[in-house]
Amino acid sequence: MGFRSITQAKIQLWGLALCCAIVGATNSTISASELDEAIIDVFKRNKCDACHVPVAQRAKDSQTGKLLYPAHREFSYVLNLTKLRSSKFVAPGAPQNSSLYKLIIEEKMPEGAEFCFDPSCPYPPVPESDRIIVEQWINSLN
Numbered sequence: 001m002g003f004r005s006i007t008q009a010k011i012q013l014w015g016l017a018l019c020c021a022i023v024g025a026t027n028s029t030i031s032a033s034e035l036d037e038a039i040i041d042v043f044k045r046n047k048c049d050a051c052h053v054p055v056a057q058r059a060k061d062s063q064t065g066k067l068l069y070p071a072h073r074e075f076s077y078v079l080n081l082t083k084l085r086s087s088k089f090v091a092p093g094a095p096q097n098s099s100l101y102k103l104i105i106e107e108k109m110p111e112g113a114e115f116c117f118d119p120s121c122p123y124p125p126v127p128e129s130d131r132i133i134v135e136q137w138i139n140s141l142n
């Protein structure tokens with residue numbers, strides 16, 4: 001016991017701290033594939049995929065079989081990131097110039113969000129935490 005083991009314990013503690021610092025630093029940089037996963041989750045969480053997917057996959061009334069949300073005909077690929085990235089709705093590296101981002105910020109998308117004053121409405125505005133992910137994703141593109 002004594003001096004030696006205390007020094008050893010200190011060295012071990014420093015090793016542990018250094019190790020945690022490295023792990024922490026690695027975690028704080030989000031990789032491109034993690035961002036891709038995160039943005040898909042944002043689109044699903046905010047139900048963009050009820051309307052902006054191919055007609056066959058859109059939500060339908062179980063009684064009539066008719067589309068519940070007859071959405072925009074052209075924009076049917078919100079979950080296809082390869083296509084979305086190079087679409088006119090996204091300006092790579094520039095969220096403020098991307099209609100996809102602007103419509104979310106202005107609460108025009110999801111459709112009806114701007115008229116949603118009751119938490120039970122089907123398409124509430126996209127929350128701040130998700131807006132940040134959209135911004136980061138567009139910023140990461142170039």
Ligand code: HEC
Pocket residue numbers: 043046047048049050051052069070071072075089099100103104109110111123126
């Ligand atoms: C309930 C159906 C519905 C939902 C949910 C919805 N949209 Fe839309 N979206 C529409 C319709 C309908 C239009 C066309 C509106 C128009 O032209 O006035 C549109 C238009 C758009 C456009 C512009 C297309 C263009 O040609 O300029 C973008 C971008 C968009 N939506 C993104 C989103 C995103 C992102 C979400 C999720 C946060 C979302 N939408 C959720 C129905 C929906």
